[in-house]
Amino acid sequence: MTEVRVRKVSTTGGVNEVSDVTAREEPLEIRVEGRSVAVVMRTPGHDEELAAGFLVSEGVVQRPRDILEVSQCPSTNNKHGNIVDVLLGGAVVNWDSLTRHVFSASSCGLCGKTSIESVFQQFPAVKGDWQVSAKRIAELPDKLRAAQETFSKTGGLHASGLFDLEGNLLVLREDVGRHNALDKILGYALQRDLLPLDRHILLVSGRVSFEIIQKALAAGIPLLAAISAPSSLAVDFAQEANQTLIGFLRGETMNVYTHPRRVLN
Known part of the structure; x- marks a missing residue:
């Protein structure tokens, strides 16, 4: 959280200077094997989970052993130092598919049934008949x-x-x-x-x-x-x-x- 000063205005005519807090938002660059695949705007914290989960949702990794290391990388070209690099443990990456999907902002360029069919090429329908x-x-x-x-x-x-x-x-x-x-x-x-x-x-x-x-x-x-x-x-x-x-x-x-x-x- 970040503390800020705000002017609190009331419709009845009252004006006060008060302290408030805002949610932090900073860029995070996600790299895989040193190669940039995404920049996301996120709230700092749990960045290693974010990078790992991003790769789960992209179908790159499925098990803990698929990732050898997630490291935070400071950079003189990034004033926040917000870079994480994921070292894979043998998982195979389709770089063209990954970078094209990410930089086109999710399902941009896909629609309806085409989007659904493209996802089912990676992930099967769920199981579980509990209630x-x-x-x-x-x-x-x-x-x-x-x-x-x-x-x-x-x-x-x-x-x-x-x-x-x-x-x-x-x-x-x-x-x-x-x-x-x-x-x-x-x-x-x-x-x-x-x-x-x-x-x-x-x-x-x-x-x-x-x-x-x-x-x-x-x-x-x-x-x-x-x-x-x-x-x-x-x-x-x-x-x-x-x-x-x-x-x-x-x-x-x-x-x-x-x-x-x-x-x-």
């Missing part, structure tokens, strides 16, 4: 919010939380970018050899786009819930991927868009 009660799912947002220390102070961060089937919060990550928050979760899971996350629930604080569903599929997550709305392509993707997608999870209600069999009434 969890709607009541237990409805309790997750309060648990997520209670653990969001930085959000409660700044109001400027997205969050991703990974839960077990009993509703226990296993890990929470916050970031100015909702994709980054999820990548940090995936990196956490990779480093602890938890993948695939086929007996887990993912809760995200923002809306659900195609890319969020893609990242959840890369981790093998069967049930994804969101406090906000999904996009139409996210719904199509979740249906094809055998994923249960829940949106508008607020209070005691939720919308189950796909594969409702995993949600017990």
Whole structure:
């Protein structure tokens, strides 16, 4: 967090100079074997998880042994020194595909069925026919919010939380970018050899786009819930991927868009 001075203005005429805090946002360059593959705007912290999770979601790595080392690299050409370099442990990289996808900003240039089919070339549909009660799912947002220390102070961060089937919060990550928050979760899971996350629930604080569903599929997550709305392509993707997608999870209600069999009434 960064402390700033602001002028607090009231419509009743009051003006005060007060201290406030903002969420930090800085660039991070991700390199693989010394080669730059992405620059992301993120909240500093858990950068090694972010880099590892990014490579999970891109289909480059799947197991802890696929990564030998993730190192922070200071650079005179980067005033923040925000560079991480990933040394792989034998994983094969399609450099043309990786850099083209990353620098075209996610699914830019792809649409609809083409996007979905391209992802399924890397990741199979999820498994997991377990069920969890709607009541237990409805309790997750309060648990997520209670653990969001930085959000409660700044109001400027997205969050991703990974839960077990009993509703226990296993890990929470916050970031100015909702994709980054999820990548940090995936990196956490990779480093602890938890993948695939086929007996887990993912809760995200923002809306659900195609890319969020893609990242959840890369981790093998069967049930994804969101406090906000999904996009139409996210719904199509979740249906094809055998994923249960829940949106508008607020209070005691939720919308189950796909594969409702995993949600017990």
